[in-house]
Amino acid sequence: MLFFIQAGACMTDGILTIADRIHNKLDDMTRAERQLAHSILENYPASGLGPLAALAKVANVSVPTVARMVQKLGFKGYPDFQAELREELKATVQNPIAKHDTWAEGAPSGHVLNQFTDAVIDNIRHTLAQIDPDKFDEACEMVADQSKPLYIVGGRVSHTLAEYLFLHTQILRPNVTHIQSTSNAWPHYLLDVGPGDVFVIFDVRRYENNTLKLAEMAHARGAKIILFTDQWRSPVHQLAEISFSGRIVVPSAWDSVATLMLLVESMIAAVQNVDWDDTKDRMEQLEDMFDQTKLFRKFT
Amino acid sequence: MLFFIQAGACMTDGILTIADRIHNKLDDMTRAERQLAHSILENYPASGLGPLAALAKVANVSVPTVARMVQKLGFKGYPDFQAELREELKATVQNPIAKHDTWAEGAPSGHVLNQFTDAVIDNIRHTLAQIDPDKFDEACEMVADQSKPLYIVGGRVSHTLAEYLFLHTQILRPNVTHIQSTSNAWPHYLLDVGPGDVFVIFDVRRYENNTLKLAEMAHARGAKIILFTDQWRSPVHQLAEISFSGRIVVPSAWDSVATLMLLVESMIAAVQNVDWDDTKDRMEQLEDMFDQTKLFRKFT
DNA sequence: TTCGGCCTGTTACAAATATAACAGAATTCT
């Protein structure tokens, strides 16, 4: 009997998919089996993930035919077959670039760099998939709205993100304040807060009590809150108008804020576009001032 | 509590996917349910297609919790839930174009989020490809070496990265100093610098004169420099023992530090592994101190 | 602090699902 390997039909890691294995054995099969095989491949892998009886029915074969064929394919039983099918699906759904590709060439795939990068890319994928673009746009407009004061709040670790956003929004618009919830001085800032003021709050685990209290007080005064948090969500999210939760798990004792950094930078980019003429004007002024202070070298 | 339907999160035929439905109800859920929900979304839809008990196990919840939640989502039972999941999968596989080319599903591919994410992922790939893992390891060891003082230096924008690295290395080892080159006080710090001291310097465009001067003086005193810079390389790189250059171009008026953030986080992860016992010890001490100050909520 | 309600997990049962054994139909070889 003829036996050929489908070129390109195998997975990157060299293990044949179930579809491949079925294809390869197709010629060896009997009528009923072939009928069944085609039915499986028809809408692969969904049909194989249902109950055995259902599959037998759509293929118009008897129940034991399915069971027998699955065993002929080398599985212990139908559940075993399904389990591998699910594994396959899991691998497929995951970003094809992220996996199966070593990032830093020459580094063993177990190297921290690779592991970390894989995790971060994965985080980005999951995070972005869950974000509602409309809500994102809305948040950007709130941040861009110069008629309302803008407050940016960060905690111990997330302070870094807050400061980064502050640094840039400060250039884009007036009336921006950076508050560190770790500082005792934060209540002072709340004195002037009124209805409609906009708060951008960063809070990732471990969630900070100070940040929550600050959020509560701001909320009580009628301020609107935009929250950047992690997948488990800071308690602040109950007070927030809009919240974005990023995945932050990485192979490390700590979490990763790289994903949130990406969101923040995207937001900066979006905000600068809301009123580009104004932005441009302010940036040019800043350039002039830098030139005068001679703080920076000319860009070569 | 605020409740919004994700616009654009629906499938082409206008029916919400199960993932969407879960996402929408996320706020209404209890602890165990949320835990389960995340587990389902983690590798969707594969995990939901297995037996109920398996899903419960990976999510670390009890079997009935799964059954109950599925009913709360509006399904007659778990098999019903699985059936719809399979239908969804079938539909997904049939139009393979739509997926994976837009990150935030439902957002037009020209949306800032997508453009930005594409750019960042691209940056990560290019950056990682150029990094020599051996040099990276070497740098990590230098940072981990407790026998030598460690100085971390950042400029106006890169200060954010410097501070983030500082925040974590401070936990990992003693004798770490954070210097802001934008501050006038930096020359004071150099008084104590001697041969073999380690400097981690961040400098991205526009390169700062202060940072360069600081690097020159440190170098003159025999310090070793590790540099994080961008693809065009800060002039500091001529003085640096090891330098890492990240791609930072994004569709924005500014550059993106997300790639460099990833490198920094990888470095932190690597450093903590150099002497894990010591790291663990210091972290536990820190935890104790946090507990005493009651600054943070217990993680739920 | 104590009470009530709600969430969560353990146990027990019912239903479904998969496998094994058997018997009839189709096919092939002599």
Place this chain on the structure above:
DNA sequence: AGAATTCTGTTATATTTGTAACAGGCCGAA
């Protein structure tokens, strides 16, 4: 053409799997 072999479907059984009822535990209110 007839017998042997292989394939296929029906029935029966064992196992898995999902669901319902119950009870402990946690949190918030009084």
